[in-house]
Amino acid sequence: MSENAKFGGQKLGPLTPLVGEWEGNVGVDLSYHNKQDETSETTYFEKASFKPIPLQENGKQSMEGVAYKSTAWRHGEEAMDPFHDEVGYILWDKENQQVIRTVVFGRGIAIMAGADAKASDREIHFKASPGDPCYGILQNKYLLGRAELKSFESTFKFNEDGTFTHSSDIVLKLGAQSGMEMHHTDVNTLHRVKRYHPSVEFQ
Secondary structure, three states: OOOOOOOOOOOOHHHHHHOEEEEEEEEEEEEEEOOOOEEEEEEEEEEEEEEEEEEEEEOOEEEEEEEEEEEEEEOOOOOOOOOEEEEEEEEEEOOOOEEEEEEEEOOOEEEEEEEEOOOOOOEEEEEEOOOOOOOOEEEOHHHHHHEEEEEEEEEEEEOOOOOEEEEEEEEEEEHHHOOEEEEEEEEEEEEEEEOOOOOOOOO
């Protein structure tokens, strides 16, 4: 059966292809490195998991979704501490055709990003802005003065070969560079290494 086959009622809508565990070895992160006072690329290996959660209900609002975790290691440092770690939830509001991504980064950053999406969409485009009452950005006091997040955009794309590509563009205002703004970008393509099935106990 092909990677793109449709199954059942697609309760997770556009999130359906995400379920499982994934790995990707072609990641590229472009960011400012404080110790070196320079902007440069880091290539990396990534592991991610997306596990379905129970139906979420807020009054008349009902949402299906997944809990997810993503961890990344610089190439050559796979046996060492990761340089990036994030956890969160991605929810599908079928009635309002909204996808909501709530993510917490280990650096003391929390983002709730939103996207308009239909059930069959193969790309999801998330956006968040500081101060937005729905889809906003929070960060700790140190980062607010040193690397203030001005905007967040991210795309999930489900490819024809069954792989999954995520990309992001975060605009930062850098205190170390006299308030200059830069784009912290990230992209990786992952392939599924494990499917979840009722016969497999969830860990």
